[in-house]
Amino acid sequence: MLSVWIFYNERSNLADLELKDLSAKSNLIVESITPVISSIFYWSQYDFLEADFIPGSNSKFEEKLGNFMVGTNQFSQFRLIDIDGNEVFRIDRTDDGIQTRKDLQNKSKNGYFQKTIALDSGALYVSPLNLNNEFGKVEKPYKPVIRGSAPLFSGNGHRLGIVVINYDAKELLKSLNQELTSNFYVIDNEANYLSNSLDRSREFEKFITPDKAVGFDIDHPETWNLLKTNQKVINDDEGFWVAERLDFEEATSNLNLVKDGYAHIETENSWFLISKISNATVFAAAKNFYISLLFINFIFLLIILYVSNRETKNELIKLQYLQELKEKKNKLENQNILLSSIQNKLQLRNRQLKEYNSIVAHNLRAPTTSMSALVSMVSGSEDYDELKTYIPKLNTITSSINTLVKDLLVYVRVLNDDQVKTEKIHVEPLIRDCLGLYLEILDQTVQVELDFSSWKTIKFSKIYLQSIIQNLISNAIKYRDPAKKSCIKISTSINETERILIIEDNGLGIDLDRYDDDMFKLYKRFHRNVSGRGMGLFLVKTQLESLNAGIQVKSKPGVGTKFILTFSQNNIHHDILPN
Missing domain, CATH: 3.30.450.20 (PAS domain)
Incomplete structure (x- = not known):
């Protein structure tokens, strides 16, 4: 200068x-x-x-x-x-x-x-x-x-x-x-x-x-x-x-x-x-100034070398101390990350257990109460013809309880599976295999558009991902609008922290102003004129959350529904692999 x-x-x-x-x-x-x-x-x-x-x-x-x-x-x-x-x-x-x-x-x-x-x-x-x-x-x-x-x-x-x-x-x-x-x-x-x-x-x-x-x-x-x-x-x-x-x-x-x-x-x-x-x-013209400058720089260099030589040992000690501090800091940060992950996992598990308790309390109360009443009626009746009228009702209640128990077992199995096998999955062939299961897609009753340009692979549970894709495609087909040509669009996108999988359709749509709070709850159905148990979306969310992924929904009646699946790139429980 x-x-x-x-x-x-x-x-x-x-x-x-x-x-x-x-x-x-x-x-x-x-x-x-x-x-x-x-x-x-x-x-x-x-x-x-x-x-x-x-x-x-x-x-x-x-x-x-x-x-x-x-x-x-x-x-x-x-x-x-x-x-x-x-x-x-x-x-x-x-x-x-x-x-x-x-x-x-x-x-x-x-x-x-x-x-x-x-x-x-x-x-x-x-x-x-x-x-x-x-x-x-x-x-x-x-x-x-x-x-x-x-x-x-x-x-x-x-x-x-x-x-x-x-x-x-x-x-x-x-x-x-x-x-x-x-x-x-x-x-x-x-x-x-x-x-x-x-x-x-x-x-x-x-x-x-x-x-x-x-x-x-x-x-x-x-x-x-x-x-x-x-x-x-x-x-x-x-x-x-x-x-x-x-x-x-x-x-x-x-x-x-x-x-x-x-x-x-x-x-x-x-x-x-x-x-x-x-x-x-x-x-x-500036030659003399430069000569003086070089001389001054030389003197400064000698001084710097002298001071540097004196301070080298102290500097090495400082560097060693700083390195130890850095290692301890990194160790603490890793422990904090682990604790934060455990905390998030525990919070999720507590919420899932509360949901489980709520499901058991809410969905078993009605059939068990009905069962208890029918048993009392059967016990107090001596008329065979009257007893015969109670048996179909008992069968219906028993079937309902069995179905609930089976669904709860599926839910509990997901909750208890702490060692879910994850692997590198190429999403396009997996999704194409899922699409091939539906006649409506094979005979082109439902049109499909695919775009995997943003990313192509992910580390996740293959069984879970197949189940999630099949549930969402099944819903898109089941709740399609008969008044227009049905279309399912599946695409990928990416940002700094997440890889995103989008599945959207132009079907009947859902009134989120009315059903938003019940969207992913067990046995919640939003179209009475179409058969279904209300288990699919509940299971989709449970499987995603078990591997720290997430799901959002955007929908409008008469327009269609879009499901947005998010997979964190910094998630310590599953690694998003490069394309």
């Missing part, structure tokens, strides 16, 4: 230093072009005559303007141009000195002429930097120039033409590239490279090949878009850019002749002064 902080802190410092350097370069540019503006303003106030704009009649200016040019080394041209764009007087700086040009040209199509000739008195124009053109061609060797110009008027306010001074920007650009510590660029508002320290051949390429798609905006489109929003520091994968925008009109607004209202400067000139600082430069 500290090394990262050092890197970003050093990068911030470099950005601040670079911004100061770019600001100084911006001031240098303004200082360099200020003489052009002052000179143009001076000559715009000169009392020119209309005759001075007749070629050959203005030789009187040669000596005066020649001396003016000698004293200003960065001025490469001085020109007077009439209102039609014709040069009428021109002095050039050449290798041989100051010379008056006789081969004058027409500049009416040039942008600086069109901008300036339309200005009012007192207005000055500063052109964008471009390469000097002579007779429609870029002059070689290339001469980067900025043109200062102003309209000229006679004493009676008649527009005579314009005065133009060419500022040779070559030395200015050269001075901007001195003592560089990073890649440096000067870019105009059209994204043209005016200066490119990384590749000098790219400078002025838009002026040289105007039909070619070149420039900073082509090389770095994302950075260019951010530059236009006046963002000063722009990050990229290789490092970061630092930029200073120079608006010539704003920068020259502090000149005295402008502040005092003598002149007004018009220009669309806007430059971006840009430095590209690589990550390698930042790392190099």
Whole structure:
């Protein structure tokens, strides 16, 4: 973290230093072009005559303007141009000195002429930097120039033409590239490279090949878009850019002749002064910090090793103690789980015993009472014919008691079977075997839909599961709705804690608002027009609960019934095996 902080802190410092350097370069540019503006303003106030704009009649200016040019080394041209764009007087700086040009040209199509000739008195124009053109061609060797110009008027306010001074920007650009510590660029508002320290051949390429798609905006489109929003520091994968925008009109607004209202400067000139600082430069600048950091880290490492060596024995003792605590904790947790399971089992067994007592008390009372009454009647009767009428009733009561006893034996057998054999069961073939027992399914009177996509195997009692499935399928067939095509759907689903088996039908349905509390009780029946003893659902629930599974029911009269069987995945009495 500290090394990262050092890197970003050093990068911030470099950005601040670079911004100061770019600001100084911006001031240098303004200082360099200020003489052009002052000179143009001076000559715009000169009392020119209309005759001075007749070629050959203005030789009187040669000596005066020649001396003016000698004293200003960065001025490469001085020109007077009439209102039609014709040069009428021109002095050039050449290798041989100051010379008056006789081969004058027409500049009416040039942008600086069109901008300036339309200005009012007192207005000055500063052109964008471009390469000097002579007779429609870029002059070689290339001469980067900025043109200062102003309209000229006679004493009676008649527009005579314009005065133009060419500022040779070559030395200015050269001075901007001195003592560089990073890649440096000067870019105009059209994204043209005016200066490119990384590749000098790219400078002025838009002026040289105007039909070619070149420039900073082509090389770095994302950075260019951010530059236009006046963002000063722009990050990229290789490092970061630092930029200073120079608006010539704003920068020259502090000149005295402008502040005092003598002149007004018009220009669309806007430059971006840009430095590209690589990550390698930042790392190099932060080298001393990193060396110090490594030394500090080394000292800390020695201290840590020393302390670690002293504490090793104590730590081993602590670890041994913690391991013992962990083992004891795991043992207690397992015991708690076992106790919880035993408690749940006992609670279930108590509830089942209460149900058993209730069944015995409720269902045996009526037949035994009837039996006792009939026995008394038989004992007190001496009429054989009368006795014969009691025998069928005794048989009926006896049969009822026998049936109850048999059903109770089935129930007790389930309760007492603590060692129920469980095994891995593939549910689909088991359910298909159960379905094959019913003629209504075989002859397609009842349609069956199966979906075992969620899970396919389970560890459970095969005998119990067969009994449960057969009871639920039998009920679905027995209580089907004769008014519609019967359908049984059997499917599986799963969640984090349970595997679920769903058996649903579109049969008669059950009124749960009325029968919900009696749903799984012995001898409870919900459709009087269909035969049955009311034993099936009672046995289903008993068998499921004996292996810690559960059952829920959802039903609506006239719609159908859905039984939801849940098998816990974390149950310690039976393991749910993976598919």
